[in-house]
Amino acid sequence: MSRIFSLWKSKLMSVNLDIIQRHPQNPLLCASQLAQLPGGCNSVFNSSVFKFGGAYKALLRVEQRSGLQSLRLADSADGLSFTVHPEFLLTPETEEQALYEEAIYDPRVTEIDGKHYICYASESRFGCQVGLAATHDFKKFERFGCIAETQNRNLVLFPEKINGKYYRLDRPYQDGAGNIWMCESPDLIHWGRPRCVIESRKFHWDRGKIGAGAPPIKTKEGWLVLYHGTVHLCNGLIYRIGAALLDLEKPWIVRSRAKAWLMSPEAPYERVGDVPNVCFLNSAIPDFERDEMRLYYGAADQVLCLATCRITELIEFAMHA
Amino acid sequence: MSRIFSLWKSKLMSVNLDIIQRHPQNPLLCASQLAQLPGGCNSVFNSSVFKFGGAYKALLRVEQRSGLQSLRLADSADGLSFTVHPEFLLTPETEEQALYEEAIYDPRVTEIDGKHYICYASESRFGCQVGLAATHDFKKFERFGCIAETQNRNLVLFPEKINGKYYRLDRPYQDGAGNIWMCESPDLIHWGRPRCVIESRKFHWDRGKIGAGAPPIKTKEGWLVLYHGTVHLCNGLIYRIGAALLDLEKPWIVRSRAKAWLMSPEAPYERVGDVPNVCFLNSAIPDFERDEMRLYYGAADQVLCLATCRITELIEFAMHA
Numbered sequence: 001m002s003r004i005f006s007l008w009k010s011k012l013m014s015v016n017l018d019i020i021q022r023h024p025q026n027p028l029l030c031a032s033q034l035a036q037l038p039g040g041c042n043s044v045f046n047s048s049v050f051k052f053g054g055a056y057k058a059l060l061r062v063e064q065r066s067g068l069q070s071l072r073l074a075d076s077a078d079g080l081s082f083t084v085h086p087e088f089l090l091t092p093e094t095e096e097q098a099l100y101e102e103a104i105y106d107p108r109v110t111e112i113d114g115k116h117y118i119c120y121a122s123e124s125r126f127g128c129q130v131g132l133a134a135t136h137d138f139k140k141f142e143r144f145g146c147i148a149e150t151q152n153r154n155l156v157l158f159p160e161k162i163n164g165k166y167y168r169l170d171r172p173y174q175d176g177a178g179n180i181w182m183c184e185s186p187d188l189i190h191w192g193r194p195r196c197v198i199e200s201r202k203f204h205w206d207r208g209k210i211g212a213g214a215p216p217i218k219t220k221e222g223w224l225v226l227y228h229g230t231v232h233l234c235n236g237l238i239y240r241i242g243a244a245l246l247d248l249e250k251p252w253i254v255r256s257r258a259k260a261w262l263m264s265p266e267a268p269y270e271r272v273g274d275v276p277n278v279c280f281l282n283s284a285i286p287d288f289e290r291d292e293m294r295l296y297y298g299a300a301d302q303v304l305c306l307a308t309c310r311i312t313e314l315i316e317f318a319m320h321a
Numbered sequence: 322m323s324r325i326f327s328l329w330k331s332k333l334m335s336v337n338l339d340i341i342q343r344h345p346q347n348p349l350l351c352a353s354q355l356a357q358l359p360g361g362c363n364s365v366f367n368s369s370v371f372k373f374g375g376a377y378k379a380l381l382r383v384e385q386r387s388g389l390q391s392l393r394l395a396d397s398a399d400g401l402s403f404t405v406h407p408e409f410l411l412t413p414e415t416e417e418q419a420l421y422e423e424a425i426y427d428p429r430v431t432e433i434d435g436k437h438y439i440c441y442a443s444e445s446r447f448g449c450q451v452g453l454a455a456t457h458d459f460k461k462f463e464r465f466g467c468i469a470e471t472q473n474r475n476l477v478l479f480p481e482k483i484n485g486k487y488y489r490l491d492r493p494y495q496d497g498a499g500n501i502w503m504c505e506s507p508d509l510i511h512w513g514r515p516r517c518v519i520e521s522r523k524f525h526w527d528r529g530k531i532g533a534g535a536p537p538i539k540t541k542e543g544w545l546v547l548y549h550g551t552v553h554l555c556n557g558l559i560y561r562i563g564a565a566l567l568d569l570e571k572p573w574i575v576r577s578r579a580k581a582w583l584m585s586p587e588a589p590y591e592r593v594g595d596v597p598n599v600c601f602l603n604s605a606i607p608d609f610e611r612d613e614m615r616l617y618y619g620a621a622d623q624v625l626c627l628a629t630c631r632i633t634e635l636i637e638f639a640m641h642a
Contacts, residue, residue, distance in 0.1 A: 096516070126517050127495045149473070149493040149502055149515040172470040173494065174448045181470055190511035194470040195417070196447050 015320040019313040020263045020295075025080055027269050027303030029060070037072070037086050039064035043274055045298030048109040048283045049079060050116070057138065058082055058296075059089070059107040059118060060304070069105040071120065073138055079285070079294065080306070090120065090133055090141060100124050100146050101131055108282055110157040110215040112166075117188075119155045119168075122146055130155040130170065132188065144189060148172075154180075154211030154228075157188075158251065159218065167251055169197070169225065171211040178209035180227060182252050195252045198227065198244055205240050205261045208232050213241060213281030214295075221315050222246050222255045226284055226295070229261070239278040240264045241297070243318035258321035262314075263307060265300070273300025286311055336641040340634040341584050341616075346401055348590050348624030350381070358393070358407050360385030364595055366619030369430040369603045370400060370627075371437070378459065379403055379617075380410070380428040380439060381625070390426040392441065394459055400606070400615065401627070411441065411454055411462060421445045421467050422452055429603055431478040431536040433487075438509075440476045440489075443467055451476040451491065453509065465510060469493075475501075475532030475549075478509075479572065480539065488572055490518070490546065492532035499530035501548060503573050516573045519548065519565055526561055526582045529553050534562060534602030535616075542636050543567050543576045547605055547616070550582070560599040561585040562618070564639035579642035583635075584628060586621070594621025607632055 034041035056079040074082040092098040122131040127150035151173035158167040180198035183191040206229025216223040222245035244257040355362035379395040395403040413419040443452040448471035472494035479488040501519035504512040527550025537544040543566035565578035
């Protein structure tokens, strides 16, 4: 069957493609709410929201009025209204961190064995790497420094060891493009066995650079990977969100990958902002009992938003859309 | 002291800058000598020459008439006349190797604890990575696959563990440029703690991308690193060779770095070829007793050449030139 024919065939399938509900309180956080923070606030976006104890925490990317990035912590009982703390998190503590971690942003939080691991883009004059820190309480942090060479970004950790090894997805830079790669590690410090697992697809919505969004989520059908994909149109990039399932035991094998995008900029707060046309996912929180997935995403490099969908429909989407 | 003043001051120093002798038999190997190899020969260059037993071996980068790269082994009693074996070395043995190691070239050989390790550029549709193999006899090879994510190149291993860890230099791609980085490893498979150790220098001969040439050589004054540096002029790049010394115990610290280039394209076989104006070093063989360093380098992406210098003068050069 030719590729073109298979494209057309997919249009005839009956999978529900409209499974995302944007939350009516969107945007959940915007600059004006954070204006009183030290350094002010130009924008708050691409942030990681996660369960902690019985409540929610958020690790926020706050761009100050100076243009400098900062990570700030926020608390929330319901994952909708947040109390933002003014302190800067994960500022450099050593000369080496000061050198390689000049601007840190786009955090992703993964809980492994009761410990929370934070991966963050870490930019310096050398380009962009990825830093790692771990914490039990978000007060004291164990710092790992950078765990990827330049240029790399969009690194997420799997929430458990597989076959005795830690796994990550990342996005090494590749001549103006970039695919999603995987590495494995015995200790979270030393990484090896690089493999490309999800490639950008010609002619599709994710034909430009792509990168993991939320840390992978374990489901019966496989590791659910929600990722962003880009396309470069004449007035810039469009960042959309897509879905794939990786094999549970051999996570470098793609079991299925939706052809259609899951979510595309549409609401005014996704269309208008410092970077128009961006939906950028940093965290997904499943509630299997209620069959609900919460997708926290940055919109237009400006505000923090929430969308929800049914997990069952999302898996169906990843398998057949 | 201003930078400009220090530049001028360096010109007044009395260090000998002309310490390199090109071998009168250059080029040692060229395409016409290898014409009868299967696949023919367009060029033979960027190859690693090393001591093995009482003699020399060379791991050659042979570009066939098809344009495809191949690695071939050669033997030599004196390191000047080589017998080239027709067999292809390190061709893919697994599906994964076939995927990531489509074109392999620019080998560097490091002996660690009596075992020879081969690092090689490994190109595929994903870009350029670096593969690793090990051998005792150059007949059987232990394959490690790729040990760096895309894009990376010019990876060399240190010849011994330092503080219980393996070390490497490499050159991750950085937006059209590239510096020399270092990683460490417990097992040669998993690598971490990336650090930039030698940066390209504005206004200098090595202001473009730079990369390690030969595997580092241990001297009393530090790890001697001979590297290539580029400058982009209006008709293309010039590849020259420079010298630096790294701390023996903390090899991420540069103890000294010559301002001047050590070797620059000058001979006709360096000026003329598929890529004009290239001196590209893959191996350096010290003979401390005779105070002689052999530098085996590819010239103009066309032929394999040899230059020599006194080790004492080279160290002096690295410290003060």
